Amino acid sequence: MKLSELLAFVTVVDTGNITQAAERLNRVQSSISHRIRSLEDNLDVTLLDRKTDGCSLTAQGQILYDYAVKILNLADDCKKNILHYSSSQMNMRIGIIECLPAYIVSSMIDLGYDLGWNIDVSIGNTISLLDAFDRNEYDAVIIGAGFSNVQHTRATLLSSELVLITEKNFPTIKDISSLDGEVFMLSSKKCATSTRNYTSLFKEGHIIPKRIVECGSYPVLFSSVAAGKGVSLVLRCSIGSEVQSKIKIHELFGQYNDFKIELVYRTGCPNLDSTKFRGLITSIFQDPRLHNIGD
Template identity: 80%
Template sequence: MKISELLAFVTVVETGNITQAAERLNRVQSSISHRIRSLEDNLDVTLLDRKADGCSLTAQGQILYDYARKILNLADDCKNNISCSKNRQINIRIGIIECLPPYIVSALIDLGHDLGWNIDISVGNTISLLKAFDHNEFDAVIIGAGFSNTQHTSSTLLTSELVIITEKDYPDIKDLSALDGEVFLLSSKKCATTTRNYNLLFNEARITPKRVVECGSYPVLFSSIAAGKGVSLVLRCSISSEVQNKIKIHELDGQFNDFRIELVYRTDAMQIEGTKFKGIMNSVFQDPRLNAPGY
């Protein structure tokens, strides 16, 4: 039985004849008659007593009519709920710092697909992302810890370590002071997190760099390091296996092992409850690749 056949049958019963049913459904009479006959053939019964003054239900026709009304009502409810769900689709705007590996962005895109969310992702630096968040341009931002304030709702997503990277043949760094006078490369001078970490490194090791060069992006930074154009301080998980094979990684300790990434998110005006959203974001950062280089 098809919905169109049940609709034709119910309309004939309610209008009293095939002619009026055809007019109501904007169909030709032969189409309505064909659908009624199809139902009768399928069920092997006569559903309507056809008379000159109209149609009336047989006993079997009455049984089908009662079920048909329920089926049609359920079909209408189904269509209405699907339509409403489209209108209620969750839209989330997320900003994310560029030092995180690209598979995090891919995971967020996959998450949106799996949950049926529209997730718009923008990549930037901590200060610009937080400023945009405060201007209601994002529902959540994933940034370096230490820049949000007490008015923000935040949660730590990841604690990782920073490492020094150099060209492959660079000698082992036994003392950070050995980096004095080196050219230091960074992706962006606008990145407050990177600037803070570099200042910490320079002050702790009493390093005066020959110069600090802005590369504009992480791919350019990594290729420049591999070519021996300088050294850099980066988050360990940002190093891909391809990059790892072309550079040398030097471990750090102390406060450099406590680099934190945090989620700043709205508790109001967002289409999903804050605790649930935080849990979903935390699940993205359970990726084991974040704990070792060479993704």
């Protein structure tokens, strides 16, 4: 039995004839008749006494009618609850800078699952993510600090260090000026945060790199550095445990010890407690793995 058949049957009973049932359901009479016959064939009974002045229920038809009304009411109630849940479910679009470790993204997805939210996560660089946020393409972005402005609502999530990484047997870097003439590697030349930090490093160390190689992603960058193809300046927390044993980490000081990651978010999202949302995202960045790499 199909709901459409039960609805046709109940409507015929309620209106008294097939013609009026067809009008109420916006169907042709032959369609209503076909659905009634299908029910009768399926149950192998006669449900309606058909007369010139209308239709009346048989004894078997009365039994089906009572059940059909309950079934249709339950189906309608189910549909309303599903629609209400869908309309009330939180949908969040979040952009995250690519230098963060993969477990941060996993934690974000787990958070959405636990709260019943639909969280769509995209990876990008600070400038492109912030531009997309300003175009309302994201509800929140997690980016490098220093590029948002006073019109943005923001909160610091993490303060970490920038470190130099090289292949395992590279001599300890005691003076960054010794890197003059080295090949430098970065994930993307479009990443404003990396470009700014490299500019500061080159200026401070009077470094003229042999060349700057764009790797396209952090996994490629780390594998290239491990293979001795160049050196790189990265956020300490971006170094995963699987990479740490394959590279050498060199400490930096001064301005490189206070690199901040911040959350930029909207405060006017319907059904969203922005203070609670900020607290939940902040809690993800309390992961000890972000603070205990290469010490």
